[in-house]
Amino acid sequence: MSANPVTHPPTADSAMLLSAAETVPADWHRLADYLRAQGMSFDPDQPIRQFAGGLANRNYLVVVDGVSAVLRRPPDGDLPPGAHDMAREHKILSRLATALPFIAPSLHYCERRDVIGVPFQLIEYRSGIVVRGVDLAPVASHDNAPHQLCEMLVATLASLHKVDAQSVGLGDLGRPDGFIARAIAGWSKRGALVAGSDTMRSLLDDVAQWLARQRFRERPATLLHCDFKLDNMILNPETLLPVALVDWDMGTRGDPLFDLATLLSYWAEPGDPLAWRELRQMPTALPGFWTRTEVAQRYAAATGCDLDDLPAMRVLALFKLGIVFLQLHRQWVNGAVKDERYADFARLGENMVLIARDVATGGLN
Numbered sequence: 001m002s003a004n005p006v007t008h009p010p011t012a013d014s015a016m017l018l019s020a021a022e023t024v025p026a027d028w029h030r031l032a033d034y035l036r037a038q039g040m041s042f043d044p045d046q047p048i049r050q051f052a053g054g055l056a057n058r059n060y061l062v063v064v065d066g067v068s069a070v071l072r073r074p075p076d077g078d079l080p081p082g083a084h085d086m087a088r089e090h091k092i093l094s095r096l097a098t099a100l101p102f103i104a105p106s107l108h109y110c111e112r113r114d115v116i117g118v119p120f121q122l123i124e125y126r127s128g129i130v131v132r133g134v135d136l137a138p139v140a141s142h143d144n145a146p147h148q149l150c151e152m153l154v155a156t157l158a159s160l161h162k163v164d165a166q167s168v169g170l171g172d173l174g175r176p177d178g179f180i181a182r183a184i185a186g187w188s189k190r191g192a193l194v195a196g197s198d199t200m201r202s203l204l205d206d207v208a209q210w211l212a213r214q215r216f217r218e219r220p221a222t223l224l225h226c227d228f229k230l231d232n233m234i235l236n237p238e239t240l241l242p243v244a245l246v247d248w249d250m251g252t253r254g255d256p257l258f259d260l261a262t263l264l265s266y267w268a269e270p271g272d273p274l275a276w277r278e279l280r281q282m283p284t285a286l287p288g289f290w291t292r293t294e295v296a297q298r299y300a301a302a303t304g305c306d307l308d309d310l311p312a313m314r315v316l317a318l319f320k321l322g323i324v325f326l327q328l329h330r331q332w333v334n335g336a337v338k339d340e341r342y343a344d345f346a347r348l349g350e351n352m353v354l355i356a357r358d359v360a361t362g363g364l365n
Helices: 028-037 086-096 145-161 179-194 198-213 256-266 292-303 310-333 340-360
Strands: 058-064 067-073 106-110 120-124 222-224 233-235 242-245 252-254
Touching (some): 067 086, 145 222, 145 256, 145 292, 198 310, 198 340, 310 340
Antiparallel strands (some): 067 120
C-alpha cells in the first residue's frame, strides 16, 4: 500500500456496521505509529466502525493510504488450538487472490502483539451484500433468489476446489496426508476440553469412536476453506455472484468433501428437527432452496468427485460444528467475549453433537 494521505472516510452499508458505541476500541494511535513506520498513512482520529456479524474475529472498516480496508484481528483471551490464525489467513489470501476473482487479498500482516494487543492483518475492502441467518431481505429484489444462491454456492465451492494449490504458492499449506484422521482426533481433543458434563463427554466420545471406525476414501487434496457457508460470502447485489469469500483463518488442504460436508452441516431443511433449524445459520429451510441431497449431487456433477463417504463426512462436520459452538460458549463463560448470543451456544453445541450421533446411526438423513 502506498503512503498517500487519507482523502475520504470509509463507506459501507450502515446495516453491516456496528454503531460507534458498539464498536470495540483499540489503540488506534499506536496502530498509526506502527503503520507509519511501515510506510503507510493512517489517521487514528478517523471514524472507525466494526463490522456486524461474525462470532469471534473482529473486523474493522478503516482507511489506510486513502483507501478503505478491513483490519482483521482474533478475539481476546485464550484461543482454541489452530483457530483464528491470522498468519495462515494472510498467506492464503495474499496468494489465492491471483487465481480467483472472489478472493480479497491480504495487504499486510503484523505478528507483533505490542501494537493492538494481538496479531492482525489488513485486507482489501470489497463492498456488497451479505445474507445472514435466515433473513432474505438483502436479496428480496430477486424473484428466484433461493435458486440463484444455491447455484452460486455450489459453483463457488467447485471453482475453489479446482485451483492448483502449487500454482498459487500454496503447495505447502497444511498437511493433507492423513487429514481426516487428524481432524477426527483433533476435534475429539478439542471437544474434551469444552465438555461441560460427564454426559456431554460421553456423547462426544461415542461420536468420536464411531468416526474412528469409518473408512474414508483417499482423494487428491484440494484447497479447503473449512467454514464454507452463505454468510461468509459478500455478494454483488445485482447478480448475486460472489465478490469475496471471507473468513479463511482455518484454511488448509485436504479432502474436498470436508468443505461440502461443512456447508451441508449448516443446510437445514423444513423437515429437520427443531434443534437443527434453530441454528438459523442459513435460510435454506425456506421455500425454493435445494435439499442437501440436491446440493451434493450438483457438486458431484460440477467436480466429478464421488460421494461414497459423504454420509460419514457429514457426521464429522456436524461433530465439528457442535464443538465450535461449545468453544464459543466457553469464551463467553471466560469473559473473552461479552456478546449475549453466546449464552445459548452450549445448548446449540450439544444439540448439534446429538444430531451428529443421529445421522451416524441412521436416525436422520
